[in-house]
Amino acid sequence: MLDPKLLRSDPQFVAQRLALRGFTLDIARLESLESRRRELQTATEQLQNERNVRSKAIGKAKAAGEDIQPLLAEVGQLGDDLDRAKRELAEVQRAWDDMVAGLPNLPHDSVPEGADENDNVELHRWGTPREFDFEVRDHVDLGARFGYLDFELATKLTGSRFAVMRGPIARLHRALAQFMLDKQTQEHGYEECYVPYMVNADSLVGTGQLPKFGEDLFRLTGDNGYYLIPTAEVPLTNFVRDEILDRAALPLKLTAHTPCFRSEAGAYGRDTRGMIRQHQFDKVEMVQVVEPATSYAVLEEMRGHAEAILRALELPYRVVTLCAGDMGFGAAKTYDLEVWLPSQRTYREISSVSNCEDFQARRMQARFRSPEQKKPQLVHTLNGSGLAVGRCLLAVLENFQNADGSIDVPAILQPYMGGVTRINAD
RNA sequence: GGAGAGGUGGCAGAGUGGUCGAAUGCACCGCACUCGAAAUGCGGCAUACCUUCGCGGGUAUCGAGGGUUCAAAUCCCUCCCUCUCCGCCA
Numbered sequence: 001m002l003d004p005k006l007l008r009s010d011p012q013f014v015a016q017r018l019a020l021r022g023f024t025l026d027i028a029r030l031e032s033l034e035s036r037r038r039e040l041q042t043a044t045e046q047l048q049n050e051r052n053v054r055s056k057a058i059g060k061a062k063a064a065g066e067d068i069q070p071l072l073a074e075v076g077q078l079g080d081d082l083d084r085a086k087r088e089l090a091e092v093q094r095a096w097d098d099m100v101a102g103l104p105n106l107p108h109d110s111v112p113e114g115a116d117e118n119d120n121v122e123l124h125r126w127g128t129p130r131e132f133d134f135e136v137r138d139h140v141d142l143g144a145r146f147g148y149l150d151f152e153l154a155t156k157l158t159g160s161r162f163a164v165m166r167g168p169i170a171r172l173h174r175a176l177a178q179f180m181l182d183k184q185t186q187e188h189g190y191e192e193c194y195v196p197y198m199v200n201a202d203s204l205v206g207t208g209q210l211p212k213f214g215e216d217l218f219r220l221t222g223d224n225g226y227y228l229i230p231t232a233e234v235p236l237t238n239f240v241r242d243e244i245l246d247r248a249a250l251p252l253k254l255t256a257h258t259p260c261f262r263s264e265a266g267a268y269g270r271d272t273r274g275m276i277r278q279h280q281f282d283k284v285e286m287v288q289v290v291e292p293a294t295s296y297a298v299l300e301e302m303r304g305h306a307e308a309i310l311r312a313l314e315l316p317y318r319v320v321t322l323c324a325g326d327m328g329f330g331a332a333k334t335y336d337l338e339v340w341l342p343s344q345r346t347y348r349e350i351s352s353v354s355n356c357e358d359f360q361a362r363r364m365q366a367r368f369r370s371p372e373q374k375k376p377q378l379v380h381t382l383n384g385s386g387l388a389v390g391r392c393l394l395a396v397l398e399n400f401q402n403a404d405g406s407i408d409v410p411a412i413l414q415p416y417m418g419g420v421t422r423i424n425a426d
Numbered sequence: 427g428g429a430g431a432g433g434u435g436g437c438a439g440a441g442u443g444g445u446c447g448a449a450u451g452c453a454c455c456g457c458a459c460u461c462g463a464a465a466u467g468c469g470g471c472a473u474a475c476c477u478u479c480g481c482g483g484g485u486a487u488c489g490a491g492g493g494u495u496c497a498a499a500u501c502c503c504u505c506c507c508u509c510u511c512c513g514c515c516a
Binding site: 038041042044045046048049051052054055056057058059060062063068071072073074075076078079224244365367375376 | 436443444445472473474475476477484485486495496497506
């Protein structure tokens with residue numbers, strides 16, 4: 001959520017920043033709602049005050065043994081007026097809340113302008129894509145060789161956009177997740193967490209998936225209305241919802257390996273082959289909750305934490321700064337890491353690292369207290385994949401393939417594979 | 427799933443429908459005392475929003491949401507959560 005004070009004091013500025021991401025702010029509507037809200041709130045509170053004063057007077061009179069009938073008569077009309085005022089106020093307030101809850105975050109000054117992914121700016125590349133002296137197979141073909149990666153089976157079990165992994169590929173998948181988790185906890189200082197894979201609506205509102213993007217989520221039937229998590233960012237970031245932290249508790253660095261569930265309602269027809277875009281995939285997620293002054297330094301740090309995984313795996317990648325138009329709803333600045341996929345001869349997203357500044361914190365009422373400042377201040381929240389396990393798996397399969405369809409296990413993963421150095425061999 | 431007991435400020439813990447935003451204790455902060463500290467005394471100590479240049483004033487919040495009432499932490503309803511016992515289970 002954007003700062004209501006800023007929306008009020010400088011709507012032109014907000015509109016201009018939002019325009020960078022292709023969002024049009026209806027200033028006239030905002031201002032009309034705001035002025036009506038203010039008017040109604042003041043009037044309602046005055047009525048409320050009057051009623052409180054009179055009720056107290058009745059209490060005193062009664063305690064003093066006086067006749068309270070005349071006082072009751074005086075107060076008669078007040079209740080109706082108050083009810084009406086409250087109703088009107090609630091209506092306007094809700095309209096305003098709905099409008100503001102639907103506004104995306106403002107892009108940071110350093111974010112490049114642009115409308116879509118074509119305008120993202122490459123920051124740097126690492127590694128050199130390997131030249132193959134044979135015709136490369138994509139991960140679907142490689143995985144099908146011994147039935148280690150089976151999409152048809154998953155379709156029978158469930159439906160499209162799911163995968164079954166078996167044998168060494170299933171183990172490679174597990175090895176990747178274990179390796180990532182170890183790296184983030186042991187070398188980068190994150191606390192390992194195990195979290196619910198279902199969350200309530202409040203958590204999703206806190207991180208910004210709701211109310212606007214419900215169609216991307218799997219909602220469970222039943223009275224409690226839980227949702228499957230689309231990313232561990234949701235449970236991890238919501239650790240601090242409605243909390244006032246001690247400054248000494250910051251930065252809070254959390255990581256978790258979880259499955260992620262996405263309905264991808266708007267993505268039909270894209271990446272239908274293979275496991276690029278699945279309804280269920282595993283991810284190791286990093287979340288940091290920090291003091292505002294440090295958040296941009298932390299963003300760079302977290303990008304490094306994600307890059308470290310790809311480097312250790314010897315996977316060529318590039319880093320792009322997302323342009324304003326391509327960023328997610330809550331992000332003020334985002335880096336995407338894109339891994340080289342030989343079968344597509346292109347880089348594909350494998351990690352996204354974002355600084356949400358106080359956007360999520362304001363929705364969550366997540367604050368911290370420092371000795372210098374009397375009032376609690378909003379924290380800044382950041383999240384990043386470190387990394388997407390499924391996409392990483394397919395990157396390994398494709399980049400480490402041999403002419404005979406076997407796949408070398410990256411050196412760093414071999415200890416996690418019981419010393420196995422090559423899979424898919426005859 | 428069944429039966430019972432509960433959810434009050436950072437924590438503990440009072441609270442008869444009416445001067446209750448809420449006693450008291452602990453923790454924390456300031457001041458006094460002290461060479462310093464401890465102990466003691468005095469004072470302060472929730473959050474959000476509205477209003478004011480400021481001092482200040484106002485509104486809301488006692489798990490959540492409804493209801494009764496001139497007035498609700500207190501009464502009624504629904505839901506959520508916690509604890510104890512039983513059942514079932516990994």
